[in-house]
Amino acid sequence: MGEEVKFHGMWASPFSRRLELALKLKAIPYQYIEEDLSNKTPSLLRYNPVHKKVPVLVHNDKQVAESMVIIEYMDETWENNPILPRDPYERAMARFYAKFIDDKLLPTLAKLGQTAGKEKEETIEEIHEQLKILEDELKGKQFFGGQRIGYLDIVAMILVWLHLAGSITGQKILSTENFPLIYEWIERVMKMEVVNECLIPEEKRQDWIQLAQRAPKSASN
Amino acid sequence: MGEEVKFHGMWASPFSRRLELALKLKAIPYQYIEEDLSNKTPSLLRYNPVHKKVPVLVHNDKQVAESMVIIEYMDETWENNPILPRDPYERAMARFYAKFIDDKLLPTLAKLGQTAGKEKEETIEEIHEQLKILEDELKGKQFFGGQRIGYLDIVAMILVWLHLAGSITGQKILSTENFPLIYEWIERVMKMEVVNECLIPEEKRQDWIQLAQRAPKSASN
Numbered sequence: 162m163g164e165e166v167k168f169h170g171m172w173a174s175p176f177s178r179r180l181e182l183a184l185k186l187k188a189i190p191y192q193y194i195e196e197d198l199s200n201k202t203p204s205l206l207r208y209n210p211v212h213k214k215v216p217v218l219v220h221n222d223k224q225v226a227e228s229m230v231i232i233e234y235m236d237e238t239w240e241n242n243p244i245l246p247r248d249p250y251e252r253a254m255a256r257f258y259a260k261f262i263d264d265k266l267l268p269t270l271a272k273l274g275q276t277a278g279k280e281k282e283e284t285i286e287e288i289h290e291q292l293k294i295l296e297d298e299l300k301g302k303q304f305f306g307g308q309r310i311g312y313l314d315i316v317a318m319i320l321v322w323l324h325l326a327g328s329i330t331g332q333k334i335l336s337t338e339n340f341p342l343i344y345e346w347i348e349r350v351m352k353m354e355v356v357n358e359c360l361i362p363e364e365k366r367q368d369w370i371q372l373a374q375r376a377p378k379s380a381s382n
Numbered sequence: 383m384g385e386e387v388k389f390h391g392m393w394a395s396p397f398s399r400r401l402e403l404a405l406k407l408k409a410i411p412y413q414y415i416e417e418d419l420s421n422k423t424p425s426l427l428r429y430n431p432v433h434k435k436v437p438v439l440v441h442n443d444k445q446v447a448e449s450m451v452i453i454e455y456m457d458e459t460w461e462n463n464p465i466l467p468r469d470p471y472e473r474a475m476a477r478f479y480a481k482f483i484d485d486k487l488l489p490t491l492a493k494l495g496q497t498a499g500k501e502k503e504e505t506i507e508e509i510h511e512q513l514k515i516l517e518d519e520l521k522g523k524q525f526f527g528g529q530r531i532g533y534l535d536i537v538a539m540i541l542v543w544l545h546l547a548g549s550i551t552g553q554k555i556l557s558t559e560n561f562p563l564i565y566e567w568i569e570r571v572m573k574m575e576v577v578n579e580c581l582i583p584e585e586k587r588q589d590w591i592q593l594a595q596r597a598p599k600s601a602s603n
Contacts, residue, residue: 211482211515223471230477237470249458250444256451261432294432 166191167219169205171198173361173369175322176228179315180216182359183232186310187242229259232312245312255306258298259316266291267319273334274374285334292340295320299342303349314350321347321360329370387412388440390426392419394582394590396543397449400536401437403580404453407531408463450480453536466533479519479526480537487512488540494555495595506555513561516541520563524570535571542568542581550591 168184168191170177184191196205196215208217208224217224218231220238225231236244245252269291272284295317298305305313320335324347327333337344350356361369389405389412391398405412417426417436429438429445438445439452441459446452457465466473490512493505516538519526526534541556545568548554558565571577582590 211478225471225474225478227478227481230474230481233477234470234474237473249455250446252458253446253451253455256454257432257446257448260448260451 165219165221167194168192169194169196169202169208169215169217169219171196171215172365173372174215175319177216178359178361179318180218180228180231182315182318182356183235183244185355185358186244186315187235187239189235189239229263229316232315236312243311244315246306251307255312258295258305258313261291261294262316262319266295270319270323288334289339292320292335292343296340296342299346304346310350310353310356317346318350318356318359321350321356325360325366326370326373329366386440386442388415389413390415390417390423390429390436390438390440392417392436393586394593395436396540398437399580399582400539401439401449401452403536403539403577404456404465406576406579407465407536408456408460410456410460450484450537453533457533464532465536467527472528476527476533479516479534482512482515483537483540487516491540491544509555510560513541513556513564517561517563520567525567531571531574531577538567539571539577539580542572542577546581546587547591547594550587 166184166189168177168180170180170193172195181193194202194204196202198215201213204219205215205217206213208219209215209226212226214226216228216231217226218234220234225234232244246255266288269284269287273281273288276284295305298313302308304310305317320343324335324344327335335343335347351360387405387410389398389401391401391414393416402414415423415425417423419436422434425440426436426438427434429440430436430447433447435447437449437452438447439455441455446455453465467476487509490505490508494502494509497505516526519534523529525531526538541564545556545565548556556564556568572581
């Protein structure tokens, strides 16, 4: 069809990596443009003038920003390998928990590197309460999407990042004891080649942790 | 079809009122349950255990929370009077700007009642920058949805609330001079009976302003 798909992202942005995973799961060929967020390309500024953030998808002459908006657009534009469930109620539940991760869990995780002492303990407690909700959501399921990886799994990849960060910093928020179902899910998805391709490569993980610890303001969505 | 639709809401919650408008636009019969947020009904707590907030839609035995998730669910479940555009790109744009209103404009508006002096001036400036983005989105259009009222118009009802609040407090953020297209849009939607039914009744607007000015924490979504 002569379709052109370009994706502006940044290697350490979980929002960029979730879009990468969605593109690969849907088997959509694309051209990747790595953005230096301290020196954004003119096309990024043109494509996402509202937020000036990655990721941005450019499909032919149309640009879409905001990772979850992009994923819904892709799922509606290319029907192969659906990412969202087909049933309206299951779709609603996937969107509800995805929003929960983005609006509740991510801000709490962001507080982790910026707090100490009692405040940090309270943050960890809050994260545990939020993870409990996701643990319950995995009951009786292989993936958040049921029998196969889907929309909520893509958003929940942040749990894999949390697990990887814990392995590097030694601060383990997640363990097989306190969240067995999430832990099993992490092991299951990390065995998938397509997921591994969308994680930060091992040799860059130290850089990533340093970047994450000093980045106070989100530059992606 | 013997369908049962219940909607738990709260009179002064803009998120409840946007769901009310969506139900009316789609002509879905429903039973309304007003929640006292200081004394929530056991069913609200059961239906939205994650956030414990209004609005909640209960369709037969299924419950859905989060206003925008509910509206997408309704639009996929009942096909009559579609709320979202049909074209995937137009859908993406509607979702993008709806998210912009919820994630960017609403938090800035919330700061308005909590700031004074220079900080308040900066907040107003920030609101004006955000409104400019929405003003641009209305260029050449009757409604945010194009020729007819739709998804983004429902979310943008907060602009009508802002206009009404300005008429009461005397603090006019929006005028026909600075945002002519938004102002025309407000006049256009306020002439629609269905929109008026979903605004706070005139006799309750003083109470609403007082409530809005002292409510620091959101109890609805």
